[in-house]
Amino acid sequence: MKFKPGDKVSVLDDSFNGVVKKYQGGKVAIETTDGFELLFDEAELVAIQNTDMRSFFSGKSVNAVLREKEEPKKRSFVKEKKSKNDGFVLEIDLHIEKLVPNKRGMSNYDILTLQADTAKRQLEFAIRNRMPKVVFIHGVGEGILKAELDFMLGRYEGITFGDADYQKYGLGATEVYIKQNLTGS
Incomplete structure (x- = not known):
C-alpha cells in the first residue's frame, strides 16, 4: 500500500x-x-507533500514567490446553489483507443461489441448509483456505434436520451437522463 x-x-x-x-x-x-x-x-x-516552501527561500523573495503563486481572486457573481449530485456528469468515451491499449487483431464486430458492452455496464452503474445524467462520447464516424447505442438505450425504461450539448461535445455524443424513482421501491 x-x-x-x-x-x-x-x-x-x-x-x-x-x-x-x-x-x-x-x-x-x-x-x-x-x-x-x-x-x-x-x-x-x-x-501531495505538505512541505512549507518558505523554508527554501529567505527574506523578501518569499513574499514575491508567494504573490506569484497566489491563485487569482475569484470574481464575484451570483452563483446558483447546486447539490453535489447536480454538478457531476458521468462521461464515458467509447472510442476504442480509450478502451483498450491496442486494437490490433480486433475485428470491427469485436470493437463494436466491446463498445456496446462498456456502454451497457456504465449505464447500469449510473442507474445503480442514482446518477441523474450520463454522456456517451461515440464520435461521428459512420453512425454505427450511435445506432447501436440508440437501440440499447431504447430498451431501458425510466431513461430519456438525445444528442448531447453541441457546444461541449460536437455531434459525436449522446446524453442520457435517468429518471429517479422517488417512491423508494
Missing part, C-alpha cells in the same frame, strides 16, 4: 485533488475536493 487514509493526493491525468479514504477492491478510493468518492489505481495518483 503506497497510500494510507488521510493522505492528500493528486490525479496524474486529471485536474483534481483528493484525500485517500480507503482501499477497495485493489483500488484507492479518494474523496475529491468537490466531495465525490472515486476509485483509482495507485499508479494514477501522486502524493
Whole structure:
C-alpha cells in the first residue's frame, strides 16, 4: 500500500485533488475536493507533500514567490446553489483507443461489441448509483456505434436520451437522463 487514509493526493491525468479514504477492491478510493468518492489505481495518483516552501527561500523573495503563486481572486457573481449530485456528469468515451491499449487483431464486430458492452455496464452503474445524467462520447464516424447505442438505450425504461450539448461535445455524443424513482421501491 503506497497510500494510507488521510493522505492528500493528486490525479496524474486529471485536474483534481483528493484525500485517500480507503482501499477497495485493489483500488484507492479518494474523496475529491468537490466531495465525490472515486476509485483509482495507485499508479494514477501522486502524493501531495505538505512541505512549507518558505523554508527554501529567505527574506523578501518569499513574499514575491508567494504573490506569484497566489491563485487569482475569484470574481464575484451570483452563483446558483447546486447539490453535489447536480454538478457531476458521468462521461464515458467509447472510442476504442480509450478502451483498450491496442486494437490490433480486433475485428470491427469485436470493437463494436466491446463498445456496446462498456456502454451497457456504465449505464447500469449510473442507474445503480442514482446518477441523474450520463454522456456517451461515440464520435461521428459512420453512425454505427450511435445506432447501436440508440437501440440499447431504447430498451431501458425510466431513461430519456438525445444528442448531447453541441457546444461541449460536437455531434459525436449522446446524453442520457435517468429518471429517479422517488417512491423508494
